[in-house]
Amino acid sequence: NEMEAEEEFRRIERLLSRLPESQTEVIRLHIHAGLKFTEIAELLEEPVTTIKSRFASGIDKLKQQFIN
Numbered sequence: 001n002e003m004e005a006e007e008e009f010r011r012i013e014r015l016l017s018r019l020p021e022s023q024t025e026v027i028r029l030h031i032h033a034g035l036k037f038t039e040i041a042e043l044l045e046e047p048v049t050t051i052k053s054r055f056a057s058g059i060d061k062l063k064q065q066f067i068n
Contacts, residue, residue: 015065023058026051 016024029035029043037055041048 015062018065019058019061023054023061026054027058027062030055 016027019027025044026040029040030037035043037048037051040046041051044051
């Protein structure tokens with residue numbers, strides 16, 4: 001329902017706020033904006049490998065926070 005979805009959104013935002021901004025930015029651009037890693041790399045003027053690494057590291061940290 002809508003209330004549960006809003007609560008889950010707030011929880012995810014809190015978890016994202018605990019990550020370094022560089023990881024949060026990549027996660028938001030990839031998941032929320034639907035950009036490909038190559039597009040994010042161009043936008044941020046960073047190597048694609050760096051973008052993928054930030055994404056993977058950020059997602060791993062989010063998973064750990066969900067578990068704890």
